[in-house]
Amino acid sequence: MKYLILIQSNERSLAVWETLSDEQRMEFGRGHLQLTEEMTKAGVCVASEGLADPSLARWVSVRDGRTVASDGPFAEVKEHLAGFYLIDVEDLDEAVSWAAKVPDAAFTQVEVRPVLDMSGWEF
Amino acid sequence: MRRFGDFDTCEDAVQEALLAAAQQWPAEGVPANPRAWLITVASRRRIELLRNETARRRREDAVRYEPEPVPASAVDDSLTLLLLCAHPALSTGSQVALTLRAVGGLTTAEIARALLVPEATVGQRISRAKQKIRDSGATFKLPPPDEREARLTAVRQVLYLIFNEGYTASSGARLHRTELSAEAIRLTRLLRSQLPDDGEVAGLLALMLLTDARRPARTLPDGSLVPLAEQDRSRWDAAAIAEGVALITATLASAPIGPYQLQAAIAAVHDEATRAEDTDWPQILQLYGMLHALSPGPMVQLNRIVALAEVHGPVLALAQLDLAEDDTALRGHHRLAAVRAHLLEKCGDPGAAHAAYLEAARLTLSAPEQRYLLARAAALGSAGDH
Numbered sequence: 001m002k003y004l005i006l007i008q009s010n011e012r013s014l015a016v017w018e019t020l021s022d023e024q025r026m027e028f029g030r031g032h033l034q035l036t037e038e039m040t041k042a043g044v045c046v047a048s049e050g051l052a053d054p055s056l057a058r059w060v061s062v063r064d065g066r067t068v069a070s071d072g073p074f075a076e077v078k079e080h081l082a083g084f085y086l087i088d089v090e091d092l093d094e095a096v097s098w099a100a101k102v103p104d105a106a107f108t109q110v111e112v113r114p115v116l117d118m119s120g121w122e123f
Numbered sequence: 124m125r126r127f128g129d130f131d132t133c134e135d136a137v138q139e140a141l142l143a144a145a146q147q148w149p150a151e152g153v154p155a156n157p158r159a160w161l162i163t164v165a166s167r168r169r170i171e172l173l174r175n176e177t178a179r180r181r182r183e184d185a186v187r188y189e190p191e192p193v194p195a196s197a198v199d200d201s202l203t204l205l206l207l208c209a210h211p212a213l214s215t216g217s218q219v220a221l222t223l224r225a226v227g228g229l230t231t232a233e234i235a236r237a238l239l240v241p242e243a244t245v246g247q248r249i250s251r252a253k254q255k256i257r258d259s260g261a262t263f264k265l266p267p268p269d270e271r272e273a274r275l276t277a278v279r280q281v282l283y284l285i286f287n288e289g290y291t292a293s294s295g296a297r298l299h300r301t302e303l304s305a306e307a308i309r310l311t312r313l314l315r316s317q318l319p320d321d322g323e324v325a326g327l328l329a330l331m332l333l334t335d336a337r338r339p340a341r342t343l344p345d346g347s348l349v350p351l352a353e354q355d356r357s358r359w360d361a362a363a364i365a366e367g368v369a370l371i372t373a374t375l376a377s378a379p380i381g382p383y384q385l386q387a388a389i390a391a392v393h394d395e396a397t398r399a400e401d402t403d404w405p406q407i408l409q410l411y412g413m414l415h416a417l418s419p420g421p422m423v424q425l426n427r428i429v430a431l432a433e434v435h436g437p438v439l440a441l442a443q444l445d446l447a448e449d450d451t452a453l454r455g456h457h458r459l460a461a462v463r464a465h466l467l468e469k470c471g472d473p474g475a476a477h478a479a480y481l482e483a484a485r486l487t488l489s490a491p492e493q494r495y496l497l498a499r500a501a502a503l504g505s506a507g508d509h
């Protein structure tokens with residue numbers, strides 16, 4: 001079963017970030033690197049990335065066959081996706097135990113979402 | 124477990140009738156209706172099973188422990204490997220990957236494509252699994268006799284998981300996933316060649332063959348799911364059905380009964396109906412009743428209620444569904460909502476069915492299933508407008 005662990009950046013997480021010392025911030029970054037390594041070693045990591053600042057985002061739409069890419073309405077956005085871990089584990093309990101190791105969980109919170117799969121059933 | 128007194132009496136009566144019919148058959152005669160024969164044999168086996176269970180307990184009380192000698196010459200490496208790959212120290216994900224690598228001979232890249240995870244992830248999973256086996260002190264030999272049956276159960280489960288990984292694929296890397304089902308069938312045949320007298324191995328192989336036979340009719344070219352009742356049965360694989368039916372029929376008559384055999388028998392009854400309306404639901408209900416007694420679980424319970432609706436009507440089935448909801452394993456499960464929607468629709472309550480389909484669609488983790496449930500809800504929504 002695949003699960004996506006989502007790390008959001010919002011006013012609350014930014015406020016927490018402001019209170020951290022340089023050393024704590026370094027520790028935070030190392031925590032993410034270590035977690036990725038631990039997930040990889042355990043054979044559960046499918047993909048994990050941190051995302052660049054939303055000011056670098058482009059909002060893409062296609063109308064009448066024409067692609068339009070514009071700077072997003074990021075000024076109004078109070079929350080954005082800052083990073084994610086896509087893992088493949090046995091069940092939700094195991095996914096939650098991995099999510100608990102994400103450094104952000106100790107300060108704010110992270111979200112665990114099941115990924116839709118292609119299974120089906122018959123009755 | 125047995126709290127539905129009225130329905131039980133009903134089912135017991137069906138069983139009595141079947142047993143009576145069985146006694147009228149000549150011992151060596153081939154029955155005219157193989158489906159009826161199938162279930163009757165199953166019923167008889169159940170009674171034998173219960174008797175054997177009582178006798179076994181008595182024996183165990185008398186003799187504390189007497190391991191059965193395993194003839195070393197009767198087994199080769201593949202069986203040893205299968206048993207080793209199902210080592211209890213491993214997670215099921217690791218058991219699956221290791222079995223495909225060590226017994227199936229698939230490359231890490233092939234396994235990765237089939238399981239839809241990166242190659243490096245599979246590589247890690249396999250090397251970690253090997254390390255864990257080493258750490259546990261297990262060696263390349265058969266597990267001790269007292270662990271053998273539990274390990275065999277795990278092997279069957281791993282093979283069934285591999286089969287399902289392939290069978291449930293309906294889009295994307297479909298081709299590679301289909302190969303996974305073929306591989307599971309191949310490995311189960313291999314296991315059966317090693318253990319020809321194991322009824323549950325035979326039952327598992329029959330179940331795979333009878334399920335896989337429906338694959339051509341199971342999805343539309345766009346990847347959407349076709350429920351069993353609406354499948355074009357002329358597209359089913361007749362050769363696979365014939366092999367599966369012959370296998371499960373012979374097995375039910377000779378081996379101690381088990382959950383895979385019962386599931387195969389249910390699949391056989393479905394597969395032998397040329398039209399959905401010809402399905403022998405009383406037999407299916409009977410078999411689910413036995414499966415529920417032998418190996419209870421939330422899915423068995425739900426499928427039994429679906430069969431019950433076909434035999435005794437949706438109103439009685441809905442009443443049982445309400446009782447089943449008390450089971451914590453079922454509460455909040457999307458299939459409970461899906462079955463409820465199905466039964467409400469049959470009851471002629473499109474409004475409530477519509478809501479239940481939407482709830483099921485919200486709760487499912489399967490993309491094709493979600494699409495199917497939303498389509499059912501939409502169909503009811505537009506019907507309600509008229």
